[in-house]
Amino acid sequence: MRVYLCEKPSQGKDIARILGVKQRGNGCYNATGIAVTWCIGHLVEAAPPETYDEQLKRWTIEQLPIIPQHWRVEVKPRTATQFKVVKALLSKATQLVIATDADREGELIAREIIDLCGYRGPVERLWLSALNDVSIRAALGKLRPSAETLPMYYSALARSRADWLVGMNLSRLFTLLGRQAGYDGVLSVGRVQTPTLKLVVDRDREIARFVSVxxxxxxxxxxxxxxxxxxxxxxxxxxxxxxxxxxxxxxxxxxxxxxxxxxxxxxxxxxxxxxxxxPPLLFDLGTLQEVCSRQLGLDVQETLDIAQALYEKHKATTYPRSDCGYLPESMFAEVSTVLDSLFKSDPTLGAIMHQLDRSFQSRAWNDGKVTAHHGIIPTLEPANLSAMNEKELAVYRLIRSHYLAQFLAxxxxxxxxxxxxxxxxxxxxxxxxxxxxxxxxxxxxxxxxxxxxxxxxxxxxxxxxxxxxxxxxxxxxxxxxTLPPRAYTQGELVKSMKHVAKLVSDPRLKQKLKDTVGIGTEATRANIIGGLIVRGYIVKKGRAIRASDAAFTLIDAVPAAIADPGTTAVWEQALDMIETGQLALDTFIDKQAAWITQLIGQYRGTSLSIKIPQGPPCPQCGGATRQRSSKSGPFWSCGRYPDCKGTVPIGTSKASRAAPRKRRSAKSS
Known part of the structure; x- marks a missing residue:
């Protein structure tokens, strides 16, 4: 039986329809000799420290560093039912087609499941840049060999394990050191989130130091x-x-x-x-997020969600999580089809269509500049604009305009x-x-x-x-x-993350970095910023974002190398080297583990001199409050807890008398 493993149910439905597989089963579509199933994102995740040793449930400095000798993944409880469906199908499979998103993360999602389920049969890769019918049929007709995309899995696995080593070890280390210094919150450290936070902290400090002339x-x-x-x-x-x-x-x-x-x-x-x-190049995701933030006032996650809907739901644009604004030269043959479809979708374009030079090939068509994905453009088939909401239509029109611009003088x-x-x-x-x-x-x-x-x-x-x-x-x-520098917006922060080499002052790091290497990826930057907001490190003030007191505390506490965007950009460069076969996965992880071990040895016995954020007075007793964390995010809690249970939400002056929330440890990105 041939099994197609997709990333999401919507993708599975589209692929099954093109394959003619109409019978809906439990978590799959099936027919004689064929099944289409899906992952619902990550069905498995890296196992927490206590999986390796029950004693690691309790945080102590003596246990550090925690470095797994044999890495484990475990099934996510909330999607365990779908994992069982996938595992059962893989046990019967004689052929497997990976049909998850065509990027590093999609490769990781599929291959971790394949390894955990013990599938050892032949594997092929479906590489989709769009989910319209024509694109799916074309991709099904030219499946890629498994070996062609396997290095992307190693790169994603390196990213996942490096994040685990930094997050689990350094979050525990600095949280415990913080408690010794009287700080009662979690100091969540992440390979990408911490240098991203430092960009915001540095900008806020620059604003605070500014003296008007x-x-x-x-x-x-x-x-x-x-x-x-x-x-x-x-x-x-x-x-x-x-x-x-x-x-x-x-x-x-x-x-x-x-x-x-x-x-x-x-x-x-x-x-x-x-x-x-x-004309400007076609959109990559980061540039789209930056422009939508500036022109439409959209958060970066909102832009990503809309771009994903235009790709998956409306089939109107190509794969959104691209880091490239160029197109393969072979796609120039599709120009007339795309333009005709745009006119059918929106006849009001008639006046502009008459001015387009369909034979003109702009700089956007360049094989040498195309990465794993090409720029975000309209698909080959007419889109139903009436089915889009106002924001979706606005983002679609931006993408469409950048494509049309390629054929004007x-x-x-x-x-x-x-x-x-x-x-x-x-x-x-x-x-x-x-x-x-x-x-x-x-x-x-x-x-x-x-x-x-x-x-x-x-x-x-x-x-x-x-x-x-x-x-x-x-x-x-x-x-x-003279005016101070402007506070970051989410779009401007994404831009700085993309072009972090320009902000690196260390000449050695600057020399190593390519101008194109940033921190995070097109697929992860929105989640990183969102995570910092949820943890209370970044506070939204209108369209601007500012660092909280806890953010300054964290950045001042951790080693400079951890918070330096240049260090993380070098790591991202190493992940690219793994993907191209220039660096081995094990070599990279061994170096990361050695570096973590060195940092822990250096800081294990130190005392942190950190600022303890002071909140508003307790609404019940009037005493001092301290920042604590919960599943709903950070909040101010009475310093006399549990004798007094007064709380105040962060970012508001409204007090609440709710029961105290449980503090949770935070995994970091």
Missing amino acids: SYWAIEVDLSASGRAFTAQWVAPAASTDDAGRCLQQPVAQQAEQQLRAASSVQVDSVETERVREG HHEYDRTVVSLSCGEQALVSTGKQVAVTGWRLVLAEPQGAEEGNTVSRVQVLPALRNGMTCQVAGIDLKALK
Whole structure:
């Protein structure tokens, strides 16, 4: 019997339908000689320490480090019924097709089950980039050999075991050291979550340290040939900072007086250059999350959920958990099919369709840049837009627009910089005249953005020439202050996680890192951020996210190497090397275990000097409260517990008199 092992029931249903397997069984679809079943995500998980030794249920420093000699996995209790279904089918299977998600995690989900069930028969791999009928049929017609994707399993297994070693050992170590220092919460340490948290802590500290500086600017309203435009005063170098801002008020006031006394200024030079911009690449997941956070106000997990729904439920877009914005060159043959389907889905695209050049192959088609997955694009078949909710439709339109942009001309504009003078005072005016709209027909330019500069307005200048006189219509002296860095949004945090090499200061790490290596993966970053929010380390404040007191405590307590994003990015690079066969799984885990052992030996006898977060007064007795953890997240609990059972939810001023919650240990990512 041939068994197809999918990741989710919805995928199983789609594949079974294409295979013609219509009979629904218990946790599967079956027919003569064939069965389609699914995992519901991870059916098994890495066993906790107490599985190896019952005494490890109790946390003590003497037990550390905990390093399994023979790694174990165990069936997750809540999905044990489905595991039994899969195990029974595998016991009868003579052929197996892995049909889980086409990525590292999908490989891990399937192969851990295969190993635990003891299946030893032939294995093939179904590699799906989309769940529409045409894509499923095409993928079923060219199954991959098992050996081709096996290294992805080793890479995912290395990631899972490294996470376990760091999370189980260092969370226990620093929680116990924290208790000795009087901290009553769990200090949850994770290979990815802790350096991610450090990014937020560092940004918040940068904001807290920021000292605003006063500066002065002058905006001059001018006119020439009957047309109005504005210019900015250029302060003398001796009075400015590195950004060209005037820090000396008397200098600005003197300039204002001279400009007010004059009725005109003279044009000294006019320089115009034609700027050509190609369309942006197609979306990878991280870029989609960043753009949806900025333009639509969506959390990164919400964006991932919507992208997953567009892929699984609506069959409207391709696989979302991609780290690549390029397409295989072979997919250029599908362009007309995709574009025709887009028009059938939405006839209002008619005007744009007539302007597309279907023969134009943009830089997005590049075999050398494609990774395990290609960029997120619309599928080959018409989508039912009426079945999408408002947010799904908004995300779909972003993905569609980036695809359509590939077939429009470059966006071209003339950028003009005019230098003017009035006695000793210099002015500059910048203008922009669009020559060819091109791909901006479908992707609007962000307001106030021009070539990476902050521009308050984009103006079209009148025709100006050297020596021309312009009339002064108004002068505005502005007293301004420098602004602190902005707090992270979830989208901006994902961007920093992706491009962490830019934030690494250690020259040795910087040299080792590729610019493309980040921390976490497209598939895990949303979960990492969500986990930090649930644990109370990150607090949402509108669209911004800020570090909690507990976050500062944790980052100050753990070794710098654990919290350094550069260290984790090097680990991610090692996982890539395992996937490409350049590094052995066992070698990587042995190095991780040795490093964990060294850290524990170094910190075992140390005392932590940590800040104990102080909460609001106890609502029952008025005494001090301490942060505790529960299944529902962190909360403030009376320091006199169990004599007093007052609690206060974190992030609110509303007090509750609920019974105290049980503290739980936190696994980390």
